[in-house]
Amino acid sequence: MNLGLRQAELARRVGISASYLNLIEHNRRRIGGKLLLDLAAELGVEVATLTEGAEAALLGSLRSAAERIEGTGADLDRVEDLAGRFPGWAQLIAAQDRRITGLEETVDSLSDRLTHDPFLSESMHDILTTVSAIRSTASILAQTPDIEAEWLARFHDNVFHDSRRLSDTTQELVRYFDQISREETGFSTAPDAAADFAEANAYHFPELEAGATPETLIDRAASLTGEAERGLAQAYLERYCADAQRLPLAPFQDACARLDHDPGRLAAEFGVDLLGVFRRLASLPPDGAAPDFGLVICDGSGTLIFRKALPGFSLPRYGAACALWPLFQALMRPAQPLRAVMETPDELRFLAHAVCLPVTGAAFDGPQIVEAAMLFHRIDDRTAEASAAQVFRVGTSCRICARSDCAARREPSILRHST
Amino acid sequence: MAEKESTDRRDADKVTGGRPQMGKHVLLIEDEPNIIEAIRFILERDGWRVSTHSDGADAVEAVGAHRPDVVILDVMLPNRSGFDILKELRGHDGTAALPVLMLTAKGQSRDRALAESVGASRFMTKPFSNQEVLASVRELTGG
Numbered sequence: 047m048n049l050g051l052r053q054a055e056l057a058r059r060v061g062i063s064a065s066y067l068n069l070i071e072h073n074r075r076r077i078g079g080k081l082l083l084d085l086a087a088e089l090g091v092e093v094a095t096l097t098e099g100a101e102a103a104l105l106g107s108l109r110s111a112a113e114r115i116e117g118t119g120a121d122l123d124r125v126e127d128l129a130g131r132f133p134g135w136a137q138l139i140a141a142q143d144r145r146i147t148g149l150e151e152t153v154d155s156l157s158d159r160l161t162h163d164p165f166l167s168e169s170m171h172d173i174l175t176t177v178s179a180i181r182s183t184a185s186i187l188a189q190t191p192d193i194e195a196e197w198l199a200r201f202h203d204n205v206f207h208d209s210r211r212l213s214d215t216t217q218e219l220v221r222y223f224d225q226i227s228r229e230e231t232g233f234s235t236a237p238d239a240a241a242d243f244a245e246a247n248a249y250h251f252p253e254l255e256a257g258a259t260p261e262t263l264i265d266r267a268a269s270l271t272g273e274a275e276r277g278l279a280q281a282y283l284e285r286y287c288a289d290a291q292r293l294p295l296a297p298f299q300d301a302c303a304r305l306d307h308d309p310g311r312l313a314a315e316f317g318v319d320l321l322g323v324f325r326r327l328a329s330l331p332p333d334g335a336a337p338d339f340g341l342v343i344c345d346g347s348g349t350l351i352f353r354k355a356l357p358g359f360s361l362p363r364y365g366a367a368c369a370l371w372p373l374f375q376a377l378m379r380p381a382q383p384l385r386a387v388m389e390t391p392d393e394l395r396f397l398a399h400a401v402c403l404p405v406t407g408a409a410f411d412g413p414q415i416v417e418a419a420m421l422f423h424r425i426d427d428r429t430a431e432a433s434a435a436q437v438f439r440v441g442t443s444c445r446i447c448a449r450s451d452c453a454a455r456r457e458p459s460i461l462r463h464s465t
Numbered sequence: 466m467a468e469k470e471s472t473d474r475r476d477a478d479k480v481t482g483g484r485p486q487m488g489k490h491v492l493l494i495e496d497e498p499n500i501i502e503a504i505r506f507i508l509e510r511d512g513w514r515v516s517t518h519s520d521g522a523d524a525v526e527a528v529g530a531h532r533p534d535v536v537i538l539d540v541m542l543p544n545r546s547g548f549d550i551l552k553e554l555r556g557h558d559g560t561a562a563l564p565v566l567m568l569t570a571k572g573q574s575r576d577r578a579l580a581e582s583v584g585a586s587r588f589m590t591k592p593f594s595n596q597e598v599l600a601s602v603r604e605l606t607g608g
Contacts, residue, residue: 179500182500182507186507204502
């Protein structure tokens, strides 16, 4: 906007939503009549100035559509004629061109996945190896009638274990394909199932606080079926128990109230690292006594390994997150805690605390493993924190982010494709 | 004992049409314990002396130490790939002509070309049949 008028303010003045205005601005919605007149009036320009841009964009799209598929005899000299005489059909051609581009990108990324996906190639290798062992062993069993009892028992045992392993691997693989086909919905992999288990319990486990063991809870959880899922849930709950031991609920809640839920001061008071305090704050009982804390944890590769989302701040389940999150700033400068305000494209504000710390016990030998975590909660625009801290204008993930002026954008948003 | 020389022998004979080679030495370089156990069983019953090795890093040294008549070499080994190992073996005088049967569980056409280029005597994809392995090592040692 030339006038320095904020998009949201302009949208409010003409009585439409900011996201609808965004679509209009990028020529994804054609408008006319009163709305067009209102916008021109608010911006102080001629109506023609606003529509010229849209027409130029349409002509551009038609030209690129004609260039993309050669040899159709589309007459480029008459493109303006087409847009003028058949505006609806012209829009359809442009929309189809965008759709084709989008679909081509999807096909590319899927075929790329099949050839380069490390999970698939790892699984195929594992399956072929296990099948080889089973085939070899089974043919020995079938074709050696005089086999000694000791060997017989051993080979039976091998076949039994290999077939278990084969069924686990194939189950994981089937789930993985299921995930590809469902893309954005439902859970399918073991980490997803473990995450859903945590979410279904609102990230708080009163029984563990009272001294129950993780095994009791896992045995009872119907959603945790596979070995891998139970293993991940077990690791999560064991960490929960360790945190609960270092930061017992009652004294921790007292301190929270006294120290205003400040993670830094809580860490100092209990002598516990910030990651532990973050996790504990994000697993307080959902009783309204504390702010609702979201938490996201990533490993050194930036892959999200724990997600607790909040209303208004969703976390991508598949694919990478917004590169502008304070989480990744923290990852770039380990051991230096960071406090910042995050503003979403919907203009909601969240106060974020982020830190990156080593998690391994290995001092000098072996790889150094780090985790970065970001604790966040919703704040009112006018609170003191909001003015004190740096403001990060963030999103969730490029594909579903409407920001058009982002230097960190990796890929186009699907919001801009929708016509 | 006569009964014992039954199925295994007969099947093997069906494939090769020859008699088993007694006392020859095979080194199996493979990291999957149950595959090792199965191959060892088949070869030993056929009269082979079988040594095994599971780590890619010192596989070349293992070949030098065992001095086998034939090597069965898996492509995917911990610490070093079978291709690298074979390349190095082909560079040494003592092992330049050593018969090597390569096993792989991956990307058949690409691995096959790579195996040929680094000098594999024979190439086999998993899952393989026991008799194929047996026939191959016999042929490679002139049985």
